[in-house]
Amino acid sequence: MKNEGLNRRQFLCHSGKALAGVVVASSGVVSLVFPATGWSAPLAVLDEHESKTLLHMTRLLYPHDAVEDKFYAVVVKALDTDASTAEDKAQQLKEGVKNLDKLANGNWRELSTDKRNTMLKNIEGTAFFEQVRSKCITGIYNNKELWPHFGYEGASAKHGGYINRGFNDLDWLPEPPEEASPKAR
Amino acid sequence: MANIDFNDNTAVVIIGSGAGGGTLANELCQKGIKVVLLEAGKHLSIADFVNDEWPSFSQLAWLDKRTTSGNWRVAKDFPNLPAWICKTVGGTTTHWAGASLRIQDHEFRAETHYGKIDGANLIDWPITLNDLEPYYARAEDKMGVTRTNGIPGLPGNNNFKVMYAGAKKLGYKEVHTGRMAINSRPRDGRAACQQIGFCFQGCKSGAKWSTLYTEIPAAEATGQLDLRSESHVLQIKHDATGKVSGVLYADKDGAQHLQQARIVCVAGNSIESPRLLLNSASSLYPDGLANSSGQVGRNYMRHTTGSVYATFEKPVHMYRGTTMAGIIADENRHDTRRGFAGGYEMETLSLGLPFMAAFLDPGSSGKKFSDALEDYAHMAGMWIVGEDMPQENNRVTLHATEKDQHGQPVPNVHFDDHKNDIAMRNHAYQQGKLVYEAAGAKTVLETPPYPSTHNLGTNRMSAKAGDGVCNGFGQTHDIKNLFISDGSQFTTGAAENPTLTIVTLAIRQADYIAAEMNNKNI
Numbered sequence: 144m145k146n147e148g149l150n151r152r153q154f155l156c157h158s159g160k161a162l163a164g165v166v167v168a169s170s171g172v173v174s175l176v177f178p179a180t181g182w183s184a185p186l187a188v189l190d191e192h193e194s195k196t197l198l199h200m201t202r203l204l205y206p207h208d209a210v211e212d213k214f215y216a217v218v219v220k221a222l223d224t225d226a227s228t229a230e231d232k233a234q235q236l237k238e239g240v241k242n243l244d245k246l247a248n249g250n251w252r253e254l255s256t257d258k259r260n261t262m263l264k265n266i267e268g269t270a271f272f273e274q275v276r277s278k279c280i281t282g283i284y285n286n287k288e289l290w291p292h293f294g295y296e297g298a299s300a301k302h303g304g305y306i307n308r309g310f311n312d313l314d315w316l317p318e319p320p321e322e323a324s325p326k327a328r
Numbered sequence: 329m330a331n332i333d334f335n336d337n338t339a340v341v342i343i344g345s346g347a348g349g350g351t352l353a354n355e356l357c358q359k360g361i362k363v364v365l366l367e368a369g370k371h372l373s374i375a376d377f378v379n380d381e382w383p384s385f386s387q388l389a390w391l392d393k394r395t396t397s398g399n400w401r402v403a404k405d406f407p408n409l410p411a412w413i414c415k416t417v418g419g420t421t422t423h424w425a426g427a428s429l430r431i432q433d434h435e436f437r438a439e440t441h442y443g444k445i446d447g448a449n450l451i452d453w454p455i456t457l458n459d460l461e462p463y464y465a466r467a468e469d470k471m472g473v474t475r476t477n478g479i480p481g482l483p484g485n486n487n488f489k490v491m492y493a494g495a496k497k498l499g500y501k502e503v504h505t506g507r508m509a510i511n512s513r514p515r516d517g518r519a520a521c522q523q524i525g526f527c528f529q530g531c532k533s534g535a536k537w538s539t540l541y542t543e544i545p546a547a548e549a550t551g552q553l554d555l556r557s558e559s560h561v562l563q564i565k566h567d568a569t570g571k572v573s574g575v576l577y578a579d580k581d582g583a584q585h586l587q588q589a590r591i592v593c594v595a596g597n598s599i600e601s602p603r604l605l606l607n608s609a610s611s612l613y614p615d616g617l618a619n620s621s622g623q624v625g626r627n628y629m630r631h632t633t634g635s636v637y638a639t640f641e642k643p644v645h646m647y648r649g650t651t652m653a654g655i656i657a658d659e660n661r662h663d664t665r666r667g668f669a670g671g672y673e674m675e676t677l678s679l680g681l682p683f684m685a686a687f688l689d690p691g692s693s694g695k696k697f698s699d700a701l702e703d704y705a706h707m708a709g710m711w712i713v714g715e716d717m718p719q720e721n722n723r724v725t726l727h728a729t730e731k732d733q734h735g736q737p738v739p740n741v742h743f744d745d746h747k748n749d750i751a752m753r754n755h756a757y758q759q760g761k762l763v764y765e766a767a768g769a770k771t772v773l774e775t776p777p778y779p780s781t782h783n784l785g786t787n788r789m790s791a792k793a794g795d796g797v798c799n800g801f802g803q804t805h806d807i808k809n810l811f812i813s814d815g816s817q818f819t820t821g822a823a824e825n826p827t828l829t830i831v832t833l834a835i836r837q838a839d840y841i842a843a844e845m846n847n848k849n850i
């Protein structure tokens with residue numbers, strides 16, 4: 144939602160750092176780590192470069208400036224989890240990242256945003272692209288922790304529905320007449 | 329509840345407990361007729377419903393394998409999900425939104441009224457509005473439809489306010505909170521709508537009519553009903569004379585049973601019903617049951633649909649309250665100056681954030697898409713529902729190689745848009761856009777059709793046996809103790825949401841079956 148979550152300035156000073164320090168490799172284990180929130184998740188399949196690349200990719204696919212990197216990392220973690228039990232999925236992710244770098248003639252992540260977006264457009268529809276994209280759809284928009292950001296209130300029956308909680312509180316347009324919209328009883 | 333023996337051949341066996349089957353079961357039981365109601369899905373209760381889109385979908389939707397073909401976009405975006413319908417006691421009346429509109433007089437006479445249309449397999453219904461009026465009245469009373477029987481309309485929610493403001497600015501006249509099978513005040517032992525907003529996930533207050541907690545318990549109370557859930561019918565059997573004699577079904581453990589029957593009524597919705605008739609092919613009926621016309625599975629209709637979502641400077645919170653909260657009915661007329669035959673309705677619609685992300689523009693990504701979702705709380709939305717053309721090659725067929733968990737061929741659903749459908753959809757997109765722009769929209773988005781929620785026509789009624797599968801009572805032309813009791817009997821789609829008509833036809837069919845049984849004709 145527009146007025147909730149971090150404001151834009153807070154976000155800007157926080158995001159650069161967060162993204163830079165996301166993936167830490169220590170004693171061979173790669174983890175997604177967010178010191179500020181205490182969130183971390185070890186990865187089973189993806190290496191440091193792959194997970195960083197996928198993190199960039201998810202944010203470019205569904206950019207929401209005020210959404211913390213942590214939530215995009217949740218998607219990467221989910222991709223890693225799927226890949227840990229399906230060799231073909233793991234291969235597809237690894238090949239996909241390699242292919243992006245090949246298109247970039249180097250490290251895809253280091254290109255400008257415009258260039259990276261163009262390359263994503265070029266691979267749109269490939270199995271790798273779909274694997275990452277479709278995981279974003281559930282990983283981001285079906286993540287209950289993010290619903291407040293979008294202004295979606297989720298389950299309502301347990302709160303007695305919206306009958307007394309604003310189902311008709313819109314006040315910036317004229318009220319429809321009673322014959323079109325009778326009063327609640 | 330009755331306990332009917334497998335070898336008892338005096339009962340009516342109904343396949344499917346949704347709008348058609350659930351209603352028919354109750355109507356027959358009320359007349360003292362024994363019914364075995366076989367339902368593939370589980371028997372849940374209101375307490376089981378969840379206000380959470382994906383978990384609810386896994387709980388209620390029909391997820392057995394299906395395939396698709398044709399030029400409709402669903403085949404690309406959701407190749408194994410042609411339809412969004414349910415597998416549970418109560419069928420898709422657990423998911424439905426409740427909009428309950430009568431089909432208009434001229435729509436029953438589509439061929440006469442519209443004339444020949446290239447590529448359309450158009451005929452008139454063998455029945456008229458006049459025939460159905462008394463039954464529509466009974467259905468509206470049974471379902472508690474608002475704005476009928478002195479029942480007040482529902483209060484409009486925020487999504488409706490936006491639609492109303494825009495529609496009125498545009499000059500539309502018939503704009504209101506609709507005729508809904510949702511209690512605006514307590515009625516029939518059920519509560520009034522609490523504006524929960526999860527109508528598609530099973531109504532937690534029971535305000536919305538569903539056969540699950542209206543028709544089916546009422547039928548059980550008569551002592552005539554034997555409801556068997558998790559009972560998936562595989563084949564309909566017939567005797568040497570060609571009359572149907574029973575059904576073969578698999579119970580929840582996969583064990584197969586043969587239930588004898590005096591009459592069999594098929595109400596599995598428009599994909600499963602023709603599939604079952606085709607899967608029941610025998611040496612006597614090599615093309616499937618009731619298929620001498622070759623029309624079983626053909627003329628599949630799904631309504632011309634699409635959605636329009638718009639974002640605004642100020643908040644809307646469209647998801648609060650009834651999902652389908654209002655209607656613009658002005659475009660439901662036949663007026664070829666618009667460039668197409670038939671008409672359409674515009675009805676408010678809202679999806680929660682998880683479904684909005686999945687359906688707004690399937691497959692899409694990038695800034696435009698995420699900006700729209702960023703504005704989710706400022707979004708209003710409507711759904712278009714219009715008459716689509718019956719086409720012979722839009723059809724349900726059996727897959728040549730793929731089998732389901734019971735070893736039965738899975739259905740393939742083929743659909744190509746007719747040019748009339750496309751012209752209508754484009755017109756409706758444009759009008760929807762104008763409505764929201766008139767209300768001050770920042771951006772307007774056209775959303776392609778969802779997997780089909782309205783599935784119709786695949787065992788259609790016809791006056792002539794060669795044109796369709798059943799007569800005006802849903803009795804098949806070929807086999808007089810075999811009936812079609814769901815939306816697959818629709819001759820044409822009309823502009824209106826179909827369920828009120830499905831229920832109406834079921835009530836009328838029950839009267840007919842009872843009379844024919846009495847007269848020993850079946």
Ligand SMILES: Cc1cc2nc3c(=O)[nH]c(=O)nc-3n(C[C@H](O)[C@H](O)[C@H](O)COP(=O)(O)OP(=O)(O)OC[C@H]3O[C@@H](n4cnc5c(N)ncnc54)[C@H](O)[C@@H]3O)c2cc1C
Nearest residue numbers: 344346347348368415419420425426427561596814825827
């Ligand atoms: C999200 C959504 C919103 C909707 N909103 C509206 C609306 O506002 N207004 C409206 O008029 N309509 C609406 N509909 C459509 C409405 O739900 C259907 O038109 C109606 O329920 C169809 O009735 P039916 O009897 O044909 O089939 P269903 O209600 O689908 O019932 C068929 C039943 O048969 C069972 N079955 C199938 N095959 C077998 C088998 N082989 N053996 C045993 N059982 C079997 C299925 O499990 C199912 O329970 C909506 C649908 C959806 C999905």
Ligand code: SF4
Nearest residue numbers: 521522524525527531
């Ligand atoms: S909005 Fe009304 S009809 Fe819809 S789920 Fe809630 S109580 Fe039921």
